Amino acid sequence: MSDLSELYQDLILDHNRRPRNFGELPDATCHADGHNPLCGDRVVVAARIEDGIIRDIRFTGSGCAISKASASLMTEAVRERRVAEALELFDRFQAMLTTPTGQPVDAEAFGKLAVFAGVREFPMRVKCATLAWHTLKAALLQPGGVVRTE
Amino acid sequence: MTEGAGTARDLSLARADFPALAQQVHGRPLVYLDNAATSQKPRAVIEALVHYYERDNANVHRGVHVLSERATAGYEAARETVRAFLNARSVAEIIFTRNATEAINLVARSYGDAFVGPGDEVVVTAMEHHSNLVPWQQLCARVGATLRAVPIDDRGELDREAFAAVLGERTRIVAVTHVSNALGTVNPVAELIAEAHRVGAHVLVDGSQAVAHMPVDVRALDADFYVFTGHKLYGPTGIGVLYGRETLLDAMPPFLGGGDMIRTVTLEASTWADLPNKFEAGTPHIAGAIGLAAAIDYVTRIGFEAIAAHEHEVVARAVEALRQVEGLRLIGEPRERGSLVSFVMDGIHPHDIGTIADSEGVAIRTGHHCAQPIMDRYGVPATARASFALYNQASDVDALVRALERVRRLMG
Numbered sequence: 182m183s184d185l186s187e188l189y190q191d192l193i194l195d196h197n198r199r200p201r202n203f204g205e206l207p208d209a210t211c212h213a214d215g216h217n218p219l220c221g222d223r224v225v226v227a228a229r230i231e232d233g234i235i236r237d238i239r240f241t242g243s244g245c246a247i248s249k250a251s252a253s254l255m256t257e258a259v260r261e262r263r264v265a266e267a268l269e270l271f272d273r274f275q276a277m278l279t280t281p282t283g284q285p286v287d288a289e290a291f292g293k294l295a296v297f298a299g300v301r302e303f304p305m306r307v308k309c310a311t312l313a314w315h316t317l318k319a320a321l322l323q324p325g326g327v328v329r330t331e
Numbered sequence: 332m333t334e335g336a337g338t339a340r341d342l343s344l345a346r347a348d349f350p351a352l353a354q355q356v357h358g359r360p361l362v363y364l365d366n367a368a369t370s371q372k373p374r375a376v377i378e379a380l381v382h383y384y385e386r387d388n389a390n391v392h393r394g395v396h397v398l399s400e401r402a403t404a405g406y407e408a409a410r411e412t413v414r415a416f417l418n419a420r421s422v423a424e425i426i427f428t429r430n431a432t433e434a435i436n437l438v439a440r441s442y443g444d445a446f447v448g449p450g451d452e453v454v455v456t457a458m459e460h461h462s463n464l465v466p467w468q469q470l471c472a473r474v475g476a477t478l479r480a481v482p483i484d485d486r487g488e489l490d491r492e493a494f495a496a497v498l499g500e501r502t503r504i505v506a507v508t509h510v511s512n513a514l515g516t517v518n519p520v521a522e523l524i525a526e527a528h529r530v531g532a533h534v535l536v537d538g539s540q541a542v543a544h545m546p547v548d549v550r551a552l553d554a555d556f557y558v559f560t561g562h563k564l565y566g567p568t569g570i571g572v573l574y575g576r577e578t579l580l581d582a583m584p585p586f587l588g589g590g591d592m593i594r595t596v597t598l599e600a601s602t603w604a605d606l607p608n609k610f611e612a613g614t615p616h617i618a619g620a621i622g623l624a625a626a627i628d629y630v631t632r633i634g635f636e637a638i639a640a641h642e643h644e645v646v647a648r649a650v651e652a653l654r655q656v657e658g659l660r661l662i663g664e665p666r667e668r669g670s671l672v673s674f675v676m677d678g679i680h681p682h683d684i685g686t687i688a689d690s691e692g693v694a695i696r697t698g699h700h701c702a703q704p705i706m707d708r709y710g711v712p713a714t715a716r717a718s719f720a721l722y723n724q725a726s727d728v729d730a731l732v733r734a735l736e737r738v739r740r741l742m743g
């Protein structure tokens with residue numbers, strides 16, 4: 182049975198209430214607009230890349246607790262990482278969200294992002310957890326890009 | 332057929348007529364409040380489908396054998412049931428479609444391409460479901476007509492002055508919903524139709540959110556077209572209805588071409604069958620029509636007087652109770668409300684409301700309800716919506732409120 186407390190963990194609730202790195206980034210070198218037309222969630226991710234490293238990253242937008250917390254925790258997770266590393270982290274994050282619920286998650290490899298393992302029990306909400314990441318990817322690969330998740 | 336408990340005398344027992352309601356989700360008894368999306372099906376409908384497939388299954392209008400005769404008789408009897416349900420003059424005016432969306436597209440294509448031209452105007456309202464908006468946008472783009480949208484006020488009611496002002500000699504057709512699926516507003520469609528007729532326009536009414544909750548008489552309304560979808564009326568999915576005034580349907584070209592809709596075919600050209608077959612190309616959803624008729628028989632047996640009185644009571648209780656929930660704002664406060672309530676909660680996204688309510692066994696809809704212009708109008712990305720059917724009870728409202736209190740505790 183899907184357990185609500187697995188989904189809404191304290192860390193997620195905290196980042197939902199007080200999102201980190203929330204706001205505009207005036208000196209951004211790339212940004213992208215993410216939209217989930219199904220639920221109306223919107224997120225804009227802006228980053229400043231120097232020498233292939235994400236030096237600064239911020240987001241704005243509106244969304245559910247999962248999507249907001251995911252965006253917030255994502256900005257913390259990728260700051261000061263190389264672009265290639267951030268993209269690779271997204272791939273692993275996405276793979277983690279689609280592994281069967283019974284399978285344990287390598288908490289060490291994911292750090293705080295492991296908190297999203299509970300989303301696996303709520304398939305309808307996986308897109309909420311990945312919207313910001315898809316948007317980051319679009320920003321990194323294609324400055325000014327727009328992504329949709331449906 | 333089992334005689335359901337749902338009779339005019341005792342709607343409190345109607346729940347027992349609906350097998351799907353007798354289950355637990357997440358270890359709690361299911362409280363189904365997503366009836367505006369689709370309603371559950373009474374046993375009488377499920378049995379009609381089983382009976383048809385087990386005994387009568389054959390294609391219609393094309394065989395001389397017994398099963399084909401039975402299937403044809405069942406299908407055409409269903410058409411008569413729908414005719415009586417809407418009080419249409421003739422079965423020629425009842426076209427079976429897949430759903431409301433297809434019925435509207437049929438009119439936008441067939442009527443629209445024939446009778447709407449460059450410089451003409453099509454009127455819709457700001458509270459239409461996408462299915463009663465997009466086909467008209469497409470029509471206008473195709474023929475060079477102009478789409479005019481009548482705004483709504485803060486209560487979620489149609490701006491009547493703007494409606495009157497937008498009507499003119501270029502208005503060809505007005506497409507308006509009977510009941511808004513996102514706000515609950517009941518539109519005064521008889522008055523709107525009379526106003527539109529005064530300028531010579533025709534009117535299509537989208538009755539998808541109306542027919543399960545109130546009696547509809549297309550002649551009393553003087554509607555030119557009235558559409559609804561079967562699955563929100565306790566019927567199967569995949570079956571919908573277009574009512575059209577016979578003179579209009581007669582003058583309209585076919586929508587889809589193929590079998591069943593022709594009179595004669597040569598390799599060069601064809602002539603069309605009479606109504607209603609002209610608009611029913613291909614093998615129809617025979618079982619769906621029969622199931623829909625069983626659904627109509629079910630609600631007719633209970634009676635709309637009893638259904639409406641019961642639902643009004645439950646909905647009034649819901650509105651009252653939701654107003655007491657801290658930080659909750661109703662979206663749409665129409666003076667005449669159908670059987671649904673839309674709301675948002677301060678600082679809490681509707682998705683989270685939906686997931687937490689679900690964990691309590693309470694099924695509600697969250698999202699934009701295929702009515703994005705309404706979300707824009709109220710400046711919200713989405714709403715939560717509780718929508719009621721004849722089987723819902725006061726206790727369902729109480730369960731919803733308890734679930735929302737849990738939402739508040741968890742997310743607040």
Ligand SMILES: Cc1ncc(COP(=O)(O)O)c(C=O)c1O
Pocket residue numbers: 367368430431432433460462463508510511512537539540560701
């Ligand atoms: C007002 C209204 N019109 C039309 C529709 C479309 O119904 P369907 O998807 O069955 O065609 C709906 C249901 O979603 C509705 O609520």
